[in-house]
Amino acid sequence: xxxxxxxxxxxxxxxxxxxxxxxxxxxxxxxxxxxxxxxxxxxxxxxxxxxxxxxxxxxxxxxxxxxxxxxxxxxxxxxxxxxxxxxxxxxxxxxxxxxxxxxxxxxxxxxxxxxxxxxxxxxxxxxxxxxxxxxxxxxxxxxxxxxxxxxxxxxxxxxxxxxxxxxxxxxxxxxxxxxxxxxxxxxxxxxxxxxxxxxxxxxxxxxxxxxxxxxxxxxxxxxxxxxxxxxxxxxxxxxxxxxxxxxxxxxxxxxxxxxxxxxxxxxxxxxxxxxxxxxxxxxxxxxxxxxxxxxxxxxxxxxxxxxxxxxxxxxxxxxxxxxxxxxxxxxxxxxxxxxxxxxxxxxxxxxxxxxxxxxxxxxxxxxxxxxxxxxxxxxxxxxxxxxxxxxxxxxxxxxxxxxxxxx
Ligand code: ASP
Ligand code: MG
Numbered sequence: 001x002x003x004x005x006x007x008x009x010x011x012x013x014x015x016x017x018x019x020x021x022x023x024x025x026x027x028x029x030x031x032x033x034x035x036x037x038x039x040x041x042x043x044x045x046x047x048x049x050x051x052x053x054x055x056x057x058x059x060x061x062x063x064x065x066x067x068x069x070x071x072x073x074x075x076x077x078x079x080x081x082x083x084x085x086x087x088x089x090x091x092x093x094x095x096x097x098x099x100x101x102x103x104x105x106x107x108x109x110x111x112x113x114x115x116x117x118x119x120x121x122x123x124x125x126x127x128x129x130x131x132x133x134x135x136x137x138x139x140x141x142x143x144x145x146x147x148x149x150x151x152x153x154x155x156x157x158x159x160x161x162x163x164x165x166x167x168x169x170x171x172x173x174x175x176x177x178x179x180x181x182x183x184x185x186x187x188x189x190x191x192x193x194x195x196x197x198x199x200x201x202x203x204x205x206x207x208x209x210x211x212x213x214x215x216x217x218x219x220x221x222x223x224x225x226x227x228x229x230x231x232x233x234x235x236x237x238x239x240x241x242x243x244x245x246x247x248x249x250x251x252x253x254x255x256x257x258x259x260x261x262x263x264x265x266x267x268x269x270x271x272x273x274x275x276x277x278x279x280x281x282x283x284x285x286x287x288x289x290x291x292x293x294x295x296x297x298x299x300x301x302x303x304x305x306x307x308x309x310x311x312x313x314x315x316x317x318x319x320x321x322x323x324x325x326x327x328x329x330x331x332x333x334x335x336x337x338x339x340x341x342x343x344x345x346x347x348x349x350x351x352x353x354x355x356x357x358x359x360x361x362x363x364x365x366x367x368x369x370x371x372x373x374x375x376x377x378x379x380x381x382x383x384x385x386x387x388x389x390x391x392x393x394x395x396x397x398x399x400x401x402x403x404x405x406x407x
Contacts, residue, residue, distance in 0.1 A: 002167040003125070004029055007039040007135065007157035011174040012231035013077045014044035022231060023084035025172070026130060030090065035125050037164065039135040039157040040081055042073025047136075047150070063108035067137075067147045071097070074134035074153065081132045092130040095120060097145075100131075101163075102138035102156065104146045111146035113138055113155065116163035133160060154215035162222035169224055171211060172231035177238035178203060178210055180402040181255040185390050188403040192253065194239045199253045202345040202379045216240060252346035252355070252400040255393045259386055261291075261339045262314035263371065264321060265306040268331030271298035275328055279305065282320045288313045292341075292374045292383065306372060308383065311337050339371065340389045343381040344396060350377050362399035366391045 006029065008022050030036050050069050054061045061069075078094040085092035101117035124131045135153025140146050148155050154171055161169035176191055178200065183189040195203070197220035204213045210228055219226045219240060229237025269275055276295070283290055293307040309317045314337050325333045349355040359380050363370060368391065372383040384392055397403065 001033055001035055003035040003037070003164055004168055004170060005037045005039065005157055005161035005164065005166045006170045006172060007153055008041065008081075008231055009153070009171075009173045010041040010044055010046070012172055013040055013081065016080075018231075019043075019077070019080050019084050022172075023081060023088060025231065026081075026085065027088055027090055030130055037121060037125070037131045037133060037160060037166070038081065039133050039153055039160060040074060040077040041135050041153040042070075043077050043080075046073040046076070064144060067108045067111075068145045070147050071134070071137040071145045074136050078132045078134040085130055085132075090130060091128050092132060093124050094132040094134070095124070096134050097137035097156065098139035098143070100133045100160065102159070104138035104140055104148070106140045106142070106144070106146060108146050110149040111138060111140075113148065113159050116159055118160065118163050121160070121164065149214075151212040152214075154212035155218060158215040158218045158222075158224055158226060162218065162224050166224070168227060169219065170227045170229065170237075171215075172229055173210065174230060174232065175210055175228075176230045176233065176235055177228050178240070179254070181393050181397050182257065185257075186255070186394050186397050188397060190403065191235075192238045193236070194241065195253055196347055197240060197242055198378055199345050199347060200240045202343070202376070203254050203256045211240075251348050252344050252402065253348075254345050255396045255400070255402065256341075256343045256345055257389050257393055258341040259389065260310050260312075261308050261341050261383060261386075262311045262317075262335060262337040263306060263308050263339050263383065264314070264317055264333065264335045265304055266321060266325045266330050266333050267304050269303050269305050269325075270329055271301045271303045276305070278328060279321060279324055280307075282324065283309075283317055286316060286320060288317050288320075290317075292372055292381070294372050294374070308339070308341075308372070338386050339383050340386040341381050341383055342389060342392045342396065343379050344400060345379045347378050349380065356380050358399055359396060362395045363392055366395045368392055368395075 013019050082092040082094040100121050103114050104111035121131050135156040137147050158169050178192050179189045181189040200216050226240040227237050291308045295305045296303045318335050322333050344359050368384050368388045370382045374381045
């Protein structure tokens, strides 16, 4: 008998009918002879609504209280799911994260899972129950409730699957899987049958918001295969795993894009030790995460330093960097919040010459100006004007033969 962990996202359990629909899917998995553990998110926009409600009472709610409040969203959906299964004549029990043995550190609102003691889950499975676990939450050593950060139910599911040594973790959501590019912008985009963990991480952090990155990382560490599929259809989803078929390895896997990019350039920076740290340390202290950083080779000991941040952080970053720029004798600071990132992702590029040339050619043929370029082992990223994103990813999708159904 295989043990399967399934996770259903907020849109899959948004109302009573959807909960009943999910219950039928859980039953179908159980009827195939599997043991089933189900992780649920809060119904629809419940988490946002609870945050709003808390802020009406107190604009700055204490994190400990807020976490208990938010954890109730998942508790509600887990109990309703158990009731739906009972109504269908199946044995099921709901457990909070704490009851399921999920132990976390004390960083409220973005707690990390330290370990899982799944004794109670195992006991309930042995009794023949379908076990429904409230996602997104765990318990600290002091028996306080802590939540795992927005979208954290994915992490609950993969962590539980690893702790229970499940055969697979299935993430059901409102998209059909991971696509070669955003299908709303590229009509030829295809659903991938499989993708490697690293490639998925690049796709996810670059804006293909199918799954929580932390959950993918956990899957990679524990070698847990993850399937992403829609709870609204029976079409096969995408499997994220480590053992991608050899022949598929040489291909680019997908084109990711991210519109949430702002660029800041400090112009005319004296080229001497300590300058970069003087600029970036205050940003780190202010919790602003800096993405791409480019420093030019200096001429006459003067250089330009450019970096990107999320658009929401742009004003704050400018207000921190401007006085520093002045004090180190830089000429000026300029920012641009109308940019986007486009990336070609694939493990194949590690050993294949010509990827970068192919990318730059495709963009130049569209008359698209590349403002910054960065690379990792499995990704090439260009920063371009946001208005050109659609043209860019369509051209790249074609240039890398992604419309062909090889994988
Ligand atoms: N309900 C939480 C959120 O909306 C956790 C989750 O959905 O995974 O962020
Ligand atoms: Mg949610």
